[in-house]
Amino acid sequence: MSLESMIIKKYFKQNDQTPFKVIFKDGEVLDMGEGDPKFVINVNGNIDKKLLLSSTSLALGEAYMDKTLDMEVGDLYDALDILLGKLDEFDVDESALSKLIFTSTSKKNQKKEVTSHYDIGNDFYSLWLDETMSYSCAYFKNQDDTLYEAQKNKVEYILKKLQLQEGMTLLDIGCGWGYLLIEAAKKYKIHGVGITLSEQQYLKFKERIKEENLEEYLTAELMDYRDLEKSNLKFDRVVSVGMLEHVGRDNYNLFFKNVDSVLKDQGVFLLHYISGRKEHPGDPWIKKYIFPGGVIPSLREIIDIGSEFNYYTLDVESLRRHYQKTLLCWYSNYKDNIDKISEMFDEKFVRMWELYLASCAASFHNGMIDLHQIVFSKGNNNTLEMTRDHLYK
Structure with missing residues (x-):
């Protein structure tokens, strides 16, 4: 045998x-x-x-x-x-496997790790993401929502949780291709800044700002979160969607320190990230081939760090099943476009990404990993909504 x-x-x-x-x-x-x-x-x-x-x-x-x-x-x-x-x-x-699992959390190395994933090419991502180019968990309000509708739902849901008002300032850490900020500017007339380490995302976001005539409201920056502390910027609201997974366990305090340096007193911070039940260094295959240096934080350690910075936890929500459905949509789109993808990359890459999308969907379905949205306030804030009714109007 x-x-x-x-x-x-x-x-x-x-x-x-x-x-x-x-x-x-x-x-x-x-x-x-x-x-x-x-x-x-x-x-x-x-x-x-x-x-x-x-x-x-x-x-x-x-x-x-x-x-x-x-x-x-x-x-x-x-x-x-x-x-x-x-x-x-x-x-x-x-x-x-220590060299694979425990990689350097230096600024230089983490930029290299992040860009190795997100700078594969906008043409590649556009084949299986939806029109919003959202590469994060969608929100399926209805069972028959399309991926596009669910991604729009997700952004609308986040913006409601932030309780935005016209004229506010909003920072998006790890802004991707910028769709969240574009919608925030169009709907609430906020003034926003999006930062990313991906040059491909940065260039596309700048292009979208110009296409939407939002130059008065939005700015895209190639910036590491570690540079926020010395930026002299201040914001009423901060949001980060699907970026914390790249920070690394050793840098969670540094991440919160930089958020704290730019968020105004009584400001609101929404953190959306893949979470684990317990603290874990990460899966070796994912770390070698998909997300070098990626680490999934546990819910409890992030809540604990937030409290050390005098952040009040206002809301915690699991969207695990929404992410499983999102990934199945991406997986289906990927398979539908596999001939085009095969013209762009070799067979090993094509099978690797197919495995990645399918395995992540299965991991969420099995509850091996979760997706949490946490809403914090910086210090005590008695002016925010007392119920969740505003989220469903």
Whole structure:
């Protein structure tokens, strides 16, 4: 019996699980569960055994990328939805993978890590994101909302949580392609600044500001959050959507210190980020191929750090299931455009991103990761809405 076969039996020995089949290159067949298999996996070669024992996810991820593992029947998401339900049981030797898992949190290195993901190319992202170019969790108010409608819902929801008023100033840390600030300026006539480390996003945001004739209201900046403290800028509101995951656990206090330096007293700070149940250094495959240096904060550590800066926690909401649905939309769009993507990148890259989108959707579905929106006030503020009614009007 091969090591791969032993590991599969170790993780998937329950009789009541979703049935699936694994076919090995030597002819061995494993039928897991009872009934017709929902999917069939082919093991076309040997998986790196040393790597399999030091990081199950990295070994399996690389095996899928190079087609050592492949799907014969069924959808990749369905397989991952079952596989990632066992993620807590996967082997991870942090000491052997320390250089991969624990990368430098220096400004220079983190800029390199962030741009390696977001500067792949706007043409690539536009193939599977929606028209708003929003690369973060959407908000599905209705089950039949399109991705575009759900992304518009998300931005509207965030702006309501910020309780904006005309003439206020708003900072977006990690502004992406700028859609949130554009909507804030158009609807509330705020004056906003968006900062990003991605040159591709910065250039596109500047272009969109000009197209919308919002030069009077909005500014895009190529800026590290660490430079806010010396910027002499001040804002009534600060928002950060999907950026905290790139900060690194060692820098959470530094991040809050810089937010605090630009947020006015009694100002509101909305933080939207992928969260973990507990503090964890991150998945080795994701850190090697998708988000170098990425770390998912836990909810409790961010709440705790906020309180140390005298920030009052006004609202906490989980949008986990919304992110699973968002990712399934991206995954579907990606597959629909896979021929175009294959003209842009090699097969290994194409399979890598397919695996990334499907595995993240499965991780949210399994509750391995969550998405939280936290609304803080800087100090005590008795002028804000007392109920959540304003969010649903």
